[in-house]
Amino acid sequence: MILLINSAHCQVAGFAVATVGWILSTICMGFAEWRVWYMNNTSLLPSGLARVGMWKICIYYHADNFYRATSCYHYTYCDTFLPLDIRIAQNLLLIASILGLLGKASITFALRNVYMGILRKNATCNAFVASGILNIAAGVCISVAVTWNYHSVMNEEEIAFPPYFYVPFKPDAQEIGNAIIVACLAAFLMLLSGLCFLSYKFPLDSHVCPEILEI
Template sequence: MAFFVSPNCQAASFAFNILGWMFSMTCMGLAEWRVWYMESSSAPSRGLACIGMWKVCTYQSANLHSRKIECHRYSYSDTDLPLDIRIAQNLLLAASLLGLLGKALTVTGLLRVYAGQLQKNTTSNLFCASGVLSIIAGAFILTAVTWNYHSVMNEEGIRFPPSFHIPFRPDRQEMGSAVPMAVLAAFLMLLSGLLTISFQLPPNIRVYPEVSQV
């Protein structure tokens, strides 16, 4: 219990939050959420495609290190995108904003703890709100990952514009390297939120009572 009373608990939680937020921002921009293998397709569709939440990249050979790469970015006006990708876009954006807001609340609470100018209810509420935001952000990331996993396992297709030279459904598909990073980001955000909520003010620290203005 001593660790959860110590302000060091919040420092560790803040570090987890930063790492989780950085991983979530990184995986959001990657294209390797789904990997499509188009082995029986004719040129120029033959090869490999990496499908992300904001872009799709095609390779003319089944090699991620091939120099013949072409990427196409999505926009909100792309009505051909499946529902799971459009929802995942919003979930990941919301997770990044909630994580950022959670960090701001944690910093404010930590400044009060280390400065010794505490108002017990206000400081506790700051940490509690930060923890809740981090947990929600982690849940959003996990939802996007789960939906992406479901689409890959069901071998769902995507109707890309003809100019992309990508068939509706590949010969086979699998999870990409961005998924483990997203799972790690969600785990760190959830851990950060749980540690933040579990924080208690040390009993020997000086607390300044709130004074209501008349």
């Protein structure tokens, strides 16, 4: 049993890393700063910026040398104006959150077996492998969403927001937002924890030897 516990120290650290990564992956979904649109002053709209997220857009207008928040609009699946990249990224981030949660459940089961001394090699190793695969898949989903968003910003792709959003079809300039940093960190942590779980090796000499009482 001691050998089992000693061999799982890396996986305990991986559990902590996976937990932080999963929290960051769920947080970045709600950020409205995946893209930052800069809008110059026109006859119809004052100068300002828009923070475009995966689930909402927040608009800020320039006043008194700083940007003042005016309104935020949330998206739904019924909104047809959303481009394909945002729609897919929404689903990828949701899938990553679910996969990360399942991975945490699997690693919890595996570590429970280790620390309770339940010597079932197949059950324990399979749980570690399942958790590793789930976390790596979650990290890949986040990475794809980040990469596609970066590609859209670099190509200055437009979004046809409804007129009542008071946002132009295409901004004067745009850049990636701070949510990308959080998402990249989440993807890295999920991938790292997945590799850590897959590296678990069940000790070959972990069998229990009965004590022989001398008479």
